[in-house]
Amino acid sequence: MLQTLKKLLRFFMSDEPPNIHCLLPRIVNYSNIFDWANGILGRDYETTCLCFLDSLEHCKADRSPQYKFLKAFFTLCLDEKTHKIGIIVDRRPAESIDIETKDASPLPIVSSSPLSMSPSPSVERLQAALGKGGKSVTADDRVMIPKFGLRKDLDGLAIKEFGSYITLNTLTIPDKRTSMSAPQFAKLLEIAHEIAPIYELKEKNCYWFALLIFLVVKKRTGGTENGGDKIERRGRLWNYKLGGTTPSIDDEGGVPNHEYERALGDFQASHHHDFIISSTHLSRLT
8 A cells, every 4th residue: 555655645746758759759750750640540539639739840861861850749638747849851762772873882862771871862863863764662651759758958969960950930830729739640641651752753652741730830820930030931842843744833832733632522521520629628628
């Protein structure tokens, strides 16, 4: 009896976050989006429904080929405690490709180790590896979370993975009643992958993936976008610079309109019920 009371006392007095691997991991967590979503939408669903998106940052690495990625910031309210969580989302080719060069040994484009700091290859070398005909390479869409999901460690994790980078656009969601829950965000990542499961250098690449998610979140939440050029204009410029098809007026930031509309439609259809659930949870917290 005494031991039980001591354990309960340590639990209530501890400042250590609860053990929720998909949000508050005990170590730095690198996951495929489907593995991450399994925790968010499955075993931890009752808890993750209490976790809501605050903002989304669209970022660009400085080193070639200037990978684009997203930093997502969530707030989890659990047991009268508030946990501020940060994660990184990105897309890359799933398999390692060795490129023979005259001046150097083969360079792995994508290391199997998540902690690799190998210099990212140029767009030209990526093209050479994938082939002009467009070698089919499965897209590896990932979620990275610092230990305990600590936001203060998110910048260091991004630098370790991508090198120095800049934030291009920030989406802030001022009204929590229109925010997106962690399960809804996880489902959106799955939908984006299902639309384009194959990585393509000039189209379904990291630029496309980040743009599509940013645009759908912006539309669905009514968030406020800040920073330089609007995301739509940036997307069109990047698409053109990569040599992709010149976007038409019907494109959403360089993302073909039919892909954007499908993502929105699939998202709303699959999670209409969860929006009701999340709104109920949120009403209890506010």
